[in-house]
Amino acid sequence: QSVLTQPPSASGTPGQRVTISCSGSSSNIGSNTVKWYQQLPRTAPKLLIYSNNQRPSGVPDRFSGSKSGTSASLAISGLQSEDEADYYCAAWDDSLNGRVFGGGTKLTVL
Amino acid sequence: QVQLVQSGAEVKKPGASVKVSCKASGYTFTNYHMQWVRQAPGQGLEWMGIINPSGGRTSYAQKFQGRVTMTRDTSTNTVYMELSSLRYEDTAVYYCAIWTTGTDYDHWGQGTLVTVSS
Numbered sequence: 160q161s162v163l164t165q166p167p168s169a170s171g172t173p174g175q176r177v178t179i180s181c182s183g184s185s186s187n188i189g190s191n192t193v194k195w196y197q198q199l200p201r202t203a204p205k206l207l208i209y210s211n212n213q214r215p216s217g218v219p220d221r222f223s224g225s226k227s228g229t230s231a232s233l234a235i236s237g238l239q240s241e242d243e244a245d246y247y248c249a250a251w252d253d254s255l256n257g258r259v260f261g262g263g264t265k266l267t268v269l
Numbered sequence: 270q271v272q273l274v275q276s277g278a279e280v281k282k283p284g285a286s287v288k289v290s291c292k293a294s295g296y297t298f299t300n301y302h303m304q305w306v307r308q309a310p311g312q313g314l315e316w317m318g319i320i321n322p323s324g325g326r327t328s329y330a331q332k333f334q335g336r337v338t339m340t341r342d343t344s345t346n347t348v349y350m351e352l353s354s355l356r357y358e359d360t361a362v363y364y365c366a367i368w369t370t371g372t373d374y375d376h377w378g379q380g381t382l383v384t385v386s387s
Contacts, residue, residue, distance in 0.1 A: 161313055192370060196314075203364055203377035204314065215373035247314055251370070257330050258304065258316040 165261035181248035189229040271295040273378035286353040291365030298346040299323040301367040
C-alpha cells in the first residue's frame with residue numbers, strides 16, 4: 160500500500176493526451192514539491208518532472224506537471240509509442256520523515 | 270558525468286544478510302546524501318533510507334529499522350547498504366540514488382538484484 164495513490168494503469172492512442180493523477184496528504188504533496196519519474200523495463204527510474212512542473216533539459220515539452228493542494232498530475236500530450244512505460248510520483252513526507260512514492264501507473268499506447 | 274556503479278547480483282538464503290555497494294564518481298562525494306530505494310518484482314518503488322556521506326549520519330524508513338545499516342567509505346567514495354535477517358519478500362532490485370529538492374540533479378545506480386531463495 161503506497162502512501163501516494165496513483166491509478167494502476169492508463170492508456171491512449173498515438174497523438175492523444177493522457178493524464179496520470181497522484182493523490183497524497185498534507186504531510187507530503189500538501190507541503191512539499193512533487194517529482195515524476197519514467198521507468199522503462201529493466202532500467203532505473205528517469206527524472207521527468209521536478210518541483211511540481213519543471214522539466215529537466217532533454218525532456219520533451221510534451222510532458223508537463225501540475226499540483227493543486229494534496230494532489231498532483233502528469234500530462235503527456237502527443238502520445239508516442241516510446242512513452243509506453245511505468246510512471247511514478249514522489250514527494251518528501253514530513254510525518255514519515257522520508258521519501259514516499261506512488262504505486263506507479265503503467266501507461267499503454269494502443 | 271555522475272556515475273553510481275553498484276555491485277553485482279546476489280542470491281541469499283532466508284535469514285542471511287546482504288551488503289550492496291554503490292561507488293560514486295563525477296561529483297563531490299560528500300556534498301550529496303545517498304538514498305536507497307528498492308523495487309520488488311512487478312511492484313513499485315520503496316524508499317529505504319538515507320546516509321550523509323560527510324558525517325555518516327543515517328535515517329531509515331521505519332519499516333527497515335533494526336534490519337538495515339548504511340555506511341560509507343570516503344576514501345573510495347563508496348556507500349554500502351546491508352540488510353539482515355533476509356526474508357523471501359526482500360527479493361528486489363536495490364538502487365542507490367542521489368537527488369536534491371528543487372533542482373533536476375537526480376542520478377540513480379543501475380540497480381542490484383537481490384534474490385532470497387532457499
